[in-house]
Amino acid sequence: MRIATWNVNSVNARLPTVTAWLEAAQPDVVCMQEIKCVDEKFPREALESLGYNVEVHGQKSYNGVALLSKHPMSDVRRGLPGDETDEQARFIEAVIEAPVPIRVCGLYLPNGNPMGTEKFAYKLAWFERLKRHAAELLAYEEPLILCGDYNVIPEPEDARNPAAWTGDALFQPESRAAFRAMKWLGLSDAHEVAGEPAGTYTFWDYQAGAWQRDHGIRIDFHLMSSQATDRFRGIETHRDARDMDKPSDHVPVVVDIDLEA
């Protein structure tokens, strides 16, 4: 089963781009981030007509996440547990009813910029809540994958020009440590498991010709439980999507997990 993560940077501004990619790549499951709309404005029918079940957790203007699945979904949860006052729509979770079920979490971690504001504290607090929730899900000892835009550059090799990111929330020691702490729970980064080469970026800024200069960063990940990692067969970063008409600044990343019984 092919599971994709993609920060689309407004699903409505980019619907033709999104549907063109879905038809070409044929993922079974998609974790979509930054839909930038409320549930009522999500293009549900257009995506259902491509064969997907749709679950949305949106908000006005900013953030917003969705799950698409060609298999039925159950146990759908919206919002990251741990803070009832948090109104930002950044997390959605469901069990995909494949022959061997897999729990899929789609997440959009806070950016955290600019440094020195409450935004960075919110990022770290959100990361802590994510870690706590992941620990609870890992206790089920079942196939589990947490996919999304983590807004972290884990290592210098995950940026074309690491020096340009030293003052950025995505490359702070605290952000990088929080990401490592997720892995220490017992989650594997599909990119690492597959031995993907340095330079496999997932994001290029719209500004300053970042794409044309390949000034990219790797910030979109699939973290897998051991039960999912045992069934992991491969990963593809769809770099070509950055050259589509009206591209997102992120490209889709797709993992293949064998969930046959």
Next chain:
DNA sequence: ATGGTAGACCTTCTA
């Protein structure tokens, strides 16, 4: 050189 671009949407915020 502190720029540049994109999206939502009221005018500036977010990334």
